[in-house]
Amino acid sequence: MELLREFDPWRDPLCTCPPKLSLNPYTGCPHACLYCYITSYIPHGFQCRPKKDLLRRLEGEAGRLEGEPLISMCNSSDPYPPQERELLLTRGCLERLRGRARVLVVTKSDLVVRDLDLLSRLPCTVSMTLTTLKPGLARRLEPGAPPPERRLKALRKLSDAGVPVSVRLDPLIPGLNEGEIRDLVEAAASAGVGHVTSSTFKPRADSWERMRRGFPELFPRLRELYLKGERRKRSLYLPRERRRELMERVREACLSLGLTFSTCREGFPDLHTSRSCDGSHLIG
Numbered sequence: 001m002e003l004l005r006e007f008d009p010w011r012d013p014l015c016t017c018p019p020k021l022s023l024n025p026y027t028g029c030p031h032a033c034l035y036c037y038i039t040s041y042i043p044h045g046f047q048c049r050p051k052k053d054l055l056r057r058l059e060g061e062a063g064r065l066e067g068e069p070l071i072s073m074c075n076s077s078d079p080y081p082p083q084e085r086e087l088l089l090t091r092g093c094l095e096r097l098r099g100r101a102r103v104l105v106v107t108k109s110d111l112v113v114r115d116l117d118l119l120s121r122l123p124c125t126v127s128m129t130l131t132t133l134k135p136g137l138a139r140r141l142e143p144g145a146p147p148p149e150r151r152l153k154a155l156r157k158l159s160d161a162g163v164p165v166s167v168r169l170d171p172l173i174p175g176l177n178e179g180e181i182r183d184l185v186e187a188a189a190s191a192g193v194g195h196v197t198s199s200t201f202k203p204r205a206d207s208w209e210r211m212r213r214g215f216p217e218l219f220p221r222l223r224e225l226y227l228k229g230e231r232r233k234r235s236l237y238l239p240r241e242r243r244r245e246l247m248e249r250v251r252e253a254c255l256s257l258g259l260t261f262s263t264c265r266e267g268f269p270d271l272h273t274s275r276s277c278d279g280s281h282l283i284g
């Protein structure tokens with residue numbers, strides 16, 4: 001099977017992403033975020049394992065790339081799990097993509113800073129996910145991921161070194177982190193971020209069950225809200241007006257601080273103020 005694959009092979013009509021390829025050096029992700037959807041299609045999704053023979057295979061595939069396409073790392077895992085410290089697979093991928101592609105790095109890990117030397121020489125951008133500034137809440141929600149403070153420090157370092165950075169304020173979960181919208185956008189702006197992409201929680205059966213167990217005090221209210229919403233394929237969506245209200249609040253905070261804004265698979269492209277929804281427009 002090819003390593004470089006078309007992003008969004010399901011062609012979700014709500015996806016407004018530019019054409020891009022997806023590359024995952026690892027299968028599965030150890031961050032084990034309660035809201036994550038990868039466990040609905042990756043067996044043992046929270047067990048991270050390196051892709052077999054990755055760098056040799058990528059060398060072959062990267063040699064056939066034409067016209068510096070956009071490559072997103074990663075969409076179904078994090079390119080910087082703890083194993084990456086030793087294995088250097090993501091670093092190896094970046095080395096092989098140099099001069100052949102533009103790269104969008106999507107992560108929750110400050111390990112990304114290790115590759116600053118490479119990232120500052122590549123046409124690339126780094127998108128860091130931030131869902132809360134509260135360390136305790138982050139531990140419950142994203143038990144395997146580095147705490148928010150470390151992510152913000154990494155953003156600052158990347159931005160100071162001239163690597164364009166964005167934040168994914170994603171997902172917003174009613175009653176859990178919506179009260180932090182302004183603080184999160186302010187923290188992103190202070191860290192040198194130029195763009196925010198946001199979306200709401202769209203549970204599937206497995207993430208729904210993890211949220212039920214992880215946040216029993218919140219769950220009855222969440223269930224009531226989502227019951228009033230809609231089902232799209234395998235995901236539940238909040239009622240449209242509630243999603244729009246949340247996205248408008250993020251947008252307002254972004255505009256007041258001079259950041260561009262977009263949504264992810266919400267169906268509100270009219271709210272976008274940037275050329276891309278995924279932050280790739282920041283690539284020089």
Ligand code: SF4
Pocket residue numbers: 029030031032033035036037038075076077078108142145
């Ligand atoms: S970091 Fe992303 S891929 Fe990894 S568990 Fe969390 S949401 Fe899933």
